Amino acid sequence: MNLTDVSNGLDTIWVILTAAMILLMEGGFALLEAGFVRQKNAVSIIMKVFVDITFGALIFYFFGFALMYGVDNFGLFGSSGFMMHGNLGHLVTNISHDTYWLFQCAFVIAVISIVSGAVAERIHFRAYILYTIAMTGLIYPIAGHWIWATGGWLYNLGMIDFAGSAVIHALGGFSALAAAMFIGPRIGKFNEDGSANIVPPSNLPLASVGAFILWFGWFGFNSGSTLSATNGSIGHIAVTTMLAASAGGAVCILFTMFRYHKADPPMVINGALAGLVGITAGCAFVSDNAAILIGAVCGVSMVFATEFLESRKIDDPVGAFPVHGISGSIGTLAVGLFAQKDLASVAGKGYYGLFYGGGWSLLGVQALGLVTVCIWGFALTWLFLKLINTFTNVRVSRDEELIGLDVGIHGVPAYSQEHGFIDLKHIKRD
Template sequence: MDVIELSKGLDTIWVVLTAAMILLMEGGFALLEAGFVRQKNAVSIIMKVFVDIAFGALVFYFFGFALMYGQDAGGIIGTTGFLIKGDLSHIALNITHETYWLFQCAFVIAVISIVSGAVAERINFKAYILLTIAMTGFIYPLAGHWVWSLNGFLGKLGMIDFAGSAVIHALGGFSALAAAMFIGPRIGKFSADGKVNIVPPSNLPLASVGAFILWFGWFGFNAGSTLSATNGTIGHIAITTMLSAAAGGATCILFTMFRYKKADPPMVINGSLAGLVGITAGCAFVSDGAAIGIGAVSGIAMVLVTEWLERRQIDDPVGAFAVHGISGSLGTLAVGLFAMPELTEGIGKGYYGLFYGGGWSLLGAQALGLVTVSVWGFVLTWGVLWLIRKIMPVRVSKDEELIGLDVGIHGVPAYSQEHDFLDYDRLRNSR
């Protein structure tokens, strides 16, 4: 075996393994969200995650990947590569197109999983399937094309988003915000006088395990984006990822102790995730110190935005917008400030941050790209839900919401130890 074939084999193994790590993050999403919502809605969370994986993978295979990475003339939308066939010669990688599809498929599944948490406990399951198809087949692929494809117009303008703070997290976060606003708060979350009623999480240990799984998978998310097992930046990417997540968690511990007089467990969980989201765009291009700063600012911003949403009576049960939308935005802009010349020299002249003498060009490109994908995600998600409402209810009935989506929609409770026998036919037919 020659060196070239060995290199291709190593890169293929690396990309497949990191894709599997990213896919394992769906287990993290499932546990995190199931722990944050009430016990009567745990099964509905799991079912939405299965929708993300099953429908997301098929849709991305049939046409999502083509729209995202196919040949194009105007930098807007791909037109080749449906079913991973046709002209994909412009994707010049050391791995096969099938391997690349697998890695990107894990990403697209993560995007819709962000949205699922914001509409937890009240979205119609059938409507969610249609939203998943729209997100994985059209909304995300086009945004990704603009930044990551060979001719994407935002990429040509100079935008850098190494592993997706904007394309995945800001897009997913602003889509989640649109969905939460469109569908409205859960029954009883806000009183008529504007008072915020706390909905206690059902299982914080479960949510914590989910966060740890997400943290683990993030090393595949970020380091895997090198697409090469021999890339010399893998170690640096891993350490900036670790430091930012740690800073997000540590800052939230201290900040909530100061603000609430107690360390707030859900905030600390989301603080670590905010640090992970924030570093995703610049993990390969910023220093260790900058990574700590990005994580710390992301953690504090997450707490403040969570409070702001509640004052606005926007119900986001798992903090999807505060974690992904805000931290993704901060991380995207941070590249324009902290990208180091010695770490971006392979990209091109002038691709470094304002604080390193790069001027305003990169920061401007980051801001333009961020606004573009965020507005795209918000507006298209709102529009898709509006269209779905013309076909079917987007929200479950009041009775289904009160009894819980597990029994009301899926006909089975998450925990049945209180029952010796269950009349499943009656449960399923009670919808």
């Protein structure tokens, strides 16, 4: 066995372990969203996460991966590698195609989980399954091809998105915004005068544990994107990831104390997540201090974005759009400002940002790619939900929503009752 074999073996172990860390983030999504919604909808959250993992993995295997990483066609989509067969020889990596698929599969599952939270407590389970197929089989793979696949038109322009602030988070966030707008707010969320009612989270400690699991998994998300156990930038990536998340959370503690006269727990939780989302694109390319600034800006912006949605009567129960859509956009653009040539070279890119002598070129490419991906996610999500709604209701009935999706859709509560039985006969279903 030579050194190359040893290196490739280490890389394979590294990528599989970090893929497992990313898959563990689904547990984080489940706990976070279940803690943010009411008790009567906790099972519904868990079931949607199982849809993300099961349907997401299968659809990405059958044709999503091929559209994303198959042989390029006009810079727009791939056309080989369906069910991992056919021409994938252009994927020159130090790991096997199977290993690479597993890592990318973990990413696609995360994308659909972003949308899940924005439509919590009111989307019909059947409709969610169909939308999951659309997102994991078409919407995300094509956008990913543009930026990450060799030959993709944004890849050729030089767009940098190391671990997915644009491809995963901005795309998922703007898709979540479209879904929340399409399906409408929860019953009782807004009053006739436009004012919003607070829907108290059912379990903030549970949501906090979910956030910590997501935070842990993010080290796999970002550091694992090196695809190599011997890459010299792994340590730096981990540090910028930690600093950005800490800055996002710390700023939200201070900002909400100033703005609301108390530290707001849901905002603080989402502030740390916003920092993680913001650093994802540039974790390998920006300095430690820039990471702190990016995380802080994302944290504050998330608070304002949450308030803006409520002012527009858009109901996003877990803050999917403020956390992922806004912070993903900030992080994508930040690369065009703060990328440093020496760090970028270590990570395999030679570009650097406006503040480091790179001019406006990279920032322009980042902005073009960001706008394109956001429009793509929003428009295709709206289109597919409209299509799905023609043959099955996207939204549950009023009775099902009032009694809760756990009992109304799945026939079982999250928490067993000591006395009494559940009578489902009188629930009106669509």
